[in-house]
Amino acid sequence: MNILLVNPPNSGRSIPEERYGLDSLKQIFRGEPLGLEVLASYLDRHEIKIVDLKAEPHSFSDTLAEFKPDIVAFTAMTCEANAVVDLAHQVKQHGNIITIVGGIHASNDPEFFNQSMFDYVVIGLGQHSLPELVTMLSLSTGQQLAAPTIAGVAKTSAQQPLTWTARKFKAKDYSQAKAPRYDLTSQYRDSYFLPNLQVHMGYVVTAYGCPYRCSFCSIAGQAGGQYLCQSNENVVRDLQCLENVPFVRLVDANTFGSISHARQLCRSIEEAGITKQFLIDVRADTVVRHPELLEEWKKIGLRSVVIGFEEISDKRLTAMNKEGSTALNSEALRILNQLGITVVGDFIVDPDYDEADFDQLENYITSHQIDLPMLTILTPLPGTELYAEMKHQICEHNLDYYTLTNAVTPTRLTEKRFYSRYSDLMRSCHIKAKI
Ligand code: B12
Ligand code: SF4
Structure with a gap:
C-alpha cells in the first residue's frame, strides 16, 4: 500500500497579534517529525512517504497527486488539530483514500477527531497500533472494517462516540528494532x-x-x-x-x-x-x-x-x-x-x-x-x-x-x-x- 505520513504546517492563531497588533509573539519552530519517522520504520512492507508541511507548507496537493496514497495518516498537536481536519477533508475530496489521525491531541482528546473526514483515530504510541491497522486494512477486500479489534484504535462514526480498548504500553514492546526513517525527511534536513x-x-x-x-x-x-x-x-x-x-x-x-x-x-x-x-x-x-x-x-x-x-x-x-x-x-x-x-x-x-x-x-x-x-x-x-x-x-x-x-x-x-x-x-x- 502507498502510505503518506503528514506533518501539519506551523499552525495556530495569536490573540495579541489579531486584536492588539502585538506581532512579536508568533514564533516559528521547525524540527523533524520524529514520531512519523519512528512509525515509518514499522511499516517497511509498504511504500512510505513523509510530507513535512512545516518545511514545505504548499506541497500537499502535489504530493497527493503524485504519490497516490491508499492511506493518509496525520500527526497533530492540539493547535494543529483544525489544520489537520482541513487537510483530511482535502484528502477525502481527492478520492477513496483511508485517513488516520494520531499523536498528542488524538491521544488526549480522541473524540475531537470523530468526524467524517477521518476513518480511524489512534490513541497513544502508534508503533504497533498503526502497522496492525494497516495490515487489517490491506487484508480487507476494499471494505473498511467497522470496528477494528486493535487496542488503541477507534473507528469514527457519525452516530456514536468513539469506543476502543486501551492499549497497554510496555517498555519491551516499544524498544525500537529499527532506527527511525531519517532518510524519509532528508530533503528537508537543511530546514x-x-x-x-x-x-x-x-x-x-x-x-x-x-x-x-x-x-x-x-x-x-x-x-x-x-x-x-x-x-x-x-x-x-x-x-x-x-x-x-x-x-x-x-x-x-x-x-x-x-x-x-x-x-x-x-x-x-x-x-x-x-x-x-x-x-x-x-x-x-x-x-x-x-x-x-x-x-x-x-x-x-x-x-x-x-x-x-x-x-x-x-x-x-x-x-x-x-x-x-x-x-x-x-x-x-x-x-x-x-x-x-x-x-x-x-x-x-x-x-x-x-x-x-x-x-x-x-x-x-x-x-x-x-x-x-x-x-x-x-x-x-x-x-x-x-x-x-x-x-x-x-x-x-x-x-x-x-x-x-x-x-x-x-x-x-x-x-x-x-x-x-x-x-x-x-x-x-x-x-x-x-x-
Ligand atoms: C519536537 C517538538 C516540537 C517540534 C515539532 C517538530 C515537528 N513534528 O514538526 C517543534 C519545535 C516544531 C514544536 C513546536 C510546538 N510545540 Co512541540 N514538542 C516537541 C516535543 C519536545 C517532542 C515531540 C516528539 O518528537 N516526540 C517524539 C516522538 C517519537 O513522539 P510523538 O511525536 O509523540 O509520536 C508518537 C505518538 O504520539 C504516536 N503518534 C504521533 N503521531 C502519530 C500519527 C499516527 C497516524 C499514529 C498512528 C500515531 C502517532 O506514535 C508516535 C511514535 O510512538 C514534544 C514534547 C514531547 N516530549 O513529546 C512537544 C509538544 C508536542 N509540543 C507542544 C507544543 C505546545 C508546541 C508549540 C505550540 C510551541 C510551544 N509553545 O511549545 C509548537 C506548535 C507548532 C505549530 N504547529 O505551530 C506540546 C503539545 C501539547 C498539545 N497537547 O498540543 C508538547 C507535548 C510539549 C508540551 N509543552 O507539553 N514542538
Ligand atoms: S508531567 Fe512530566 S513532562 Fe509533564 S511537565 Fe510534569 S515533569 Fe514535565
Whole structure:
C-alpha cells in the first residue's frame, strides 16, 4: 500500500497579534517529525512517504497527486488539530483514500477527531497500533472494517462516540528494532536548522511518557501514563544515524526520568565515541538530587537543558501538582550555572496574573541567569487534569488558539493590559536570550 505520513504546517492563531497588533509573539519552530519517522520504520512492507508541511507548507496537493496514497495518516498537536481536519477533508475530496489521525491531541482528546473526514483515530504510541491497522486494512477486500479489534484504535462514526480498548504500553514492546526513517525527511534536513546557533539539529528519543502528573501537561496521554525507556543500544544506533548532525535534541518529555537509565546511557554514548552536543529536558528536583549526573553528561556533550520552572510561587506550583518548589528551582539553577550548562527555563504565565505577579516574574527572570527564558500562558489543554478543573471557565474554544501563547480563560487584568505585559516580558526575554 502507498502510505503518506503528514506533518501539519506551523499552525495556530495569536490573540495579541489579531486584536492588539502585538506581532512579536508568533514564533516559528521547525524540527523533524520524529514520531512519523519512528512509525515509518514499522511499516517497511509498504511504500512510505513523509510530507513535512512545516518545511514545505504548499506541497500537499502535489504530493497527493503524485504519490497516490491508499492511506493518509496525520500527526497533530492540539493547535494543529483544525489544520489537520482541513487537510483530511482535502484528502477525502481527492478520492477513496483511508485517513488516520494520531499523536498528542488524538491521544488526549480522541473524540475531537470523530468526524467524517477521518476513518480511524489512534490513541497513544502508534508503533504497533498503526502497522496492525494497516495490515487489517490491506487484508480487507476494499471494505473498511467497522470496528477494528486493535487496542488503541477507534473507528469514527457519525452516530456514536468513539469506543476502543486501551492499549497497554510496555517498555519491551516499544524498544525500537529499527532506527527511525531519517532518510524519509532528508530533503528537508537543511530546514531543521537553529539560526541563533547556526547549527543543524536532529531529534532522538530515549524515553516515552513521564512518571510525574503535572496538571497542565498532556504527556501522560502519549504512553498511557507509563515511562518507557529505550535501550541504550537503540539510542546509540539512532545517534549514529544522524552522523552529519552536530546538535541533537533528546525529545523526551523528561530525559532523566530514570536515573539508572540516564547514567548507563551516558556511559554507552561515551563508549561509542559519539561527539555531539545535546539539548535535553530535565526536572529541577533531578538536578538538585543528582548534580553528578549532569556533570557526567556535560562531559559527553550536554550543552543545554530545558527546565520547567513554571512558577515563582509555591502555592501555584503546588496547585499544578509540580512536586517541586521555588527553592528547588533556584538551587537547580545555581547548580546548572556553576556547571556551565545553558538553561532554557520554562515559565507559565497565569491569565489570573495581576500587575504585582508580572513584576515579580520579571524581577525573577532578570535577576537570575536564565539563558533563554520561555514564557507560555497557562492553557487547559483538552485531556489534562487542568482542563477537567477549568473547563467551565474556558472562554476561547477554538483550538487554533491553543498554542500556549493565548489566554483561553479570562484574564484578571484587562485583556489588552495582560498581553501588553506579556509581550513586554517576552521581548525582554528574547533580548537576553543565548543558548
Ligand atoms: C519536537 C517538538 C516540537 C517540534 C515539532 C517538530 C515537528 N513534528 O514538526 C517543534 C519545535 C516544531 C514544536 C513546536 C510546538 N510545540 Co512541540 N514538542 C516537541 C516535543 C519536545 C517532542 C515531540 C516528539 O518528537 N516526540 C517524539 C516522538 C517519537 O513522539 P510523538 O511525536 O509523540 O509520536 C508518537 C505518538 O504520539 C504516536 N503518534 C504521533 N503521531 C502519530 C500519527 C499516527 C497516524 C499514529 C498512528 C500515531 C502517532 O506514535 C508516535 C511514535 O510512538 C514534544 C514534547 C514531547 N516530549 O513529546 C512537544 C509538544 C508536542 N509540543 C507542544 C507544543 C505546545 C508546541 C508549540 C505550540 C510551541 C510551544 N509553545 O511549545 C509548537 C506548535 C507548532 C505549530 N504547529 O505551530 C506540546 C503539545 C501539547 C498539545 N497537547 O498540543 C508538547 C507535548 C510539549 C508540551 N509543552 O507539553 N514542538
Ligand atoms: S511537565 Fe514535565 S515533569 Fe510534569 S508531567 Fe509533564 S513532562 Fe512530566
